[in-house]
Amino acid sequence: MILSGCATALPPMVQRTQITGGVVVGRVLVVITGETSRRYEPEVRFFEVEDQTTYERFNVEVKSKDRHFAISLPPGEYQLSRVQISEGPFMSMAQLARAFVVGTGSVTYLGTWRFGVDSPRYGRMVVVSVVLDQDQTTQALDFLDEHYPALRKQRMVETLPRPSQVEARLYEVMPYPRYSRYFRRHLW
Numbered sequence: 218m219i220l221s222g223c224a225t226a227l228p229p230m231v232q233r234t235q236i237t238g239g240v241v242v243g244r245v246l247v248v249i250t251g252e253t254s255r256r257y258e259p260e261v262r263f264f265e266v267e268d269q270t271t272y273e274r275f276n277v278e279v280k281s282k283d284r285h286f287a288i289s290l291p292p293g294e295y296q297l298s299r300v301q302i303s304e305g306p307f308m309s310m311a312q313l314a315r316a317f318v319v320g321t322g323s324v325t326y327l328g329t330w331r332f333g334v335d336s337p338r339y340g341r342m343v344v345v346s347v348v349l350d351q352d353q354t355t356q357a358l359d360f361l362d363e364h365y366p367a368l369r370k371q372r373m374v375e376t377l378p379r380p381s382q383v384e385a386r387l388y389e390v391m392p393y394p395r396y397s398r399y400f401r402r403h404l405w
Contacts, residue, residue: 224265224274229286233365238291239319240368242357243327247282247302250344251336257305258282259334264301269294269316285360292321297378302334302343302387309334309387311343315378323372324361329353330378334387346382349375 231240245261260282267274270293277288280303297315301308319325328349335341354375361368 224276227275227277227288229277229279229281229284229288230364231287231289233367236289236368238289239321239323239325240287240365240371241290241319241325241327242285242287242361242373244285244329244353244357245279245281245283245332246329246348247332247334249336250333253336255304255307255337257303257307259302259304259332261332262301262303262308264297264330265299266290266295267298269296274298285357287360287365290319292319294318297330297345300332300343300345301390302332304337307337308390309341309343310390311385311387313345313383313385315345315380315383317376317378320374323374324368326354326357326373326375327378328375341387342384343387344382344384347377349377 245264247259247261249259261279263276263278265274265276268291275288275290277286279286295317297313299310299312301310317325317327328347331346331348333344333346335343358373
């Protein structure tokens with residue numbers, strides 16, 4: 218038995234020459250659902266998908282609060298397994314379970330993933346929902362035309378990840394390397 222703890226890092230937009238499997242297109246949108254005293258807007262730092270057959274994980278670094286993504290994945294069943302939200306130096310992570318299927322010979326459109334982030338507090342939650350309407354589909358087609366004109370000839374399949382809405386707890390992730398005061402001893 219071989220255990221692997223690493224995820225394959227993927228850019229949010231695959232190079233045209235690196236498309237090997239199915240192409241998955243979607244949009245990430247982050248909104249804060251309450252008041253905040255932080256001056257930083259929340260953004261998705263990365264999300265992770267996991268192949269349900271091989272358990273291979275793919276880490277997509279978005280680093281934006283509103284961005285389209287296009288990644289190349291082998292055909293199969295996948296699960297959105299985790300997301301990391303950042304607000305400047307503050308980071309939070311949530312474990313999720315949202316399944317979707319990537320087909321062969323087509324572009325899979327997953328809609329707009331809306332991450333509704335609670336105000337900074339103990340017991341902070343994130344609500345992940347999917348918006349799939351005609352305006353969003355038109356924006357995705359325009360995105361494909363602009364960045365991947367060769368894919369326009371392929372059939373686009375709209376797939377809603379299941380369940381369409383999920384709520385999860387956000388856990389703080391400590392950014393130790395950014396703060397040297399944690400490593401100092403008795404400087405007062």
